[in-house]
Amino acid sequence: GEDERNQKGRRESEQDKSSHDKNGNGGSEKQEGEEEEKEDDDPNSNPNYNPPAPPLPPPPAITIVEEDTKVWDRLxxxxxxxxxxTFSLKAKSRCVLAxxxxxxxxxxxxxxxxxxFDHLKLLHLFLKDRTRRSPSDQADICALLLVLRFFSILSGEARTQIANHLEYIAVPEGFNLFTDSTSNQFCFIILQGSVSLLRKPETGRGKLEEFAVKEAGDHFGALTGSNLPPTASTTARRKPFQAKTKSPCEFALINRFDYNRIMRDVFQHALDSRVSLIRALVDMCNPSRRKKQVEGAREGGKGRGEGGRDRDREEDEEGEGDDDDDDDDDD
Known part of the structure; x- marks a missing residue:
């Protein structure tokens, strides 16, 4: 038992000695690390000393500058x-933007x-306001659009007036110009691109079916006119349809009310001219009436001739009287 107690005591003494050595070495290492950090922070002792970066300045204050914008302004x-x-935008009310x-x-x-060049010139003319188009602009539009069938069948007077009411739009592919459930008041004249016309099947159920494709130079939409060939617009009231672009398109638009008014005026002018021509032909074909007109014209000319001679005689008498007065003044 004594031997065991002696061995246990020796083991405890060895453990105490080893723990003391560890604590001493750890403390020395910690002290050395603190001394090295102090040397690094000291600019005098360390030539490679880098001072810490200065703090960032605070952000500038936001200045609010209120500037009212008007309709058609660009932002x-x-x-x-x-x-x-360079600025921020905030809507002050409900806005509709393009x-x-x-x-x-x-x-x-x-x-x-x-x-x-012709297309760019036409685009430039269309982008002008309708009220600012000069007569030369209207003539240029008519000349550039004369290649289209819509304009080739119109008279010169109708082309000139319609050209002054045309508007220009450009839409991307897959754009619905109008649907079968909405009312359309415009005629679309295709300048570039193609348009698919769709409508419901005869049963009234199922997907829309394509029944026509319009290319550049064609027209469709709400338009009435006796001098135009039948198009999809003539059946629009009986069978509503939908127009959808198959490619990027450019159109010249005219309101059907403006078109009908222009065509009504042109038709009335043409009708008056034809009535005058028919009356002249009737007079030429009716000898008795023609004879009366000739005699009336002769009598009117004779009366005008006698009246002219009477006026000449009166002027001569007045001239002689003036000469006598001049002689008296000389005396």
Whole structure:
């Protein structure tokens, strides 16, 4: 038992000694690390000392500048030049905006570079306000659109008046111009692209079926006129249909009320001219009536001739009287 107690005591003494050595070494290592950190923070003792970066300045205060905009004003033109916005926008009331992104703007510019001069000139004329189109502008529009069948069958007077009421629109592919459940008051004249005309099947159920495709130069929509050939517009009241673009399209639009008014005036003018011509032909074909008209014209000319001679005689007498007065003054 004594031997076991002695061995246990020796083991405890060895453990105490080892723990004391560890504590001493750990303390020394900690002290050395603190001394090294102090040396690094001291600019005098460390030549590679880097001072800490200064704190960032506070952000500038937001200034609110209220600027009222009007209808048709443009906002954010910087985006078209790929420039960042320099201000923020906030709507003060309910707004309806037309948006144009940078990609679409650049694609339009690229497409315009490939267009012909006639098309660019026509586009420039259409973009003018209708009230500011001069007679030369109207003549140029008529000349450029004369290749279209819609204008080739109209008279010159009708073409000139209709050209002054045309409006221009451009729409992308897959755009619904109107549906079978909405009322349409415009006639669409296709300048470029193609349009699909759809309507419900005879049963009234199922998907819309394509019954016609309109290409450049064709027209469709709400339009009535006796001098135009039958088109889909003549059956629009009986069978409503839907118009959807199959490709990017450009149109010249005219309101059917303006068209009907113009055609009514042109028709009335043509009717008056024909009535006058028919009366002249009737007079020429009726000898007795023609003879009376000739005699009336002769009598009228004779009366005018006698009256002219009487007026000449009176003027001569007045002239002689004036000469006598002049002689008296000389005496």
């Amino acid at each position: 954010g033109q910087e985006a078209l030049d790929r420039m960042p916005y 948006k144009l992104d940078t990609a679409a703007y650049e694609s339009v510019l690229a497409a315009l570079k490939k267009e012909s």
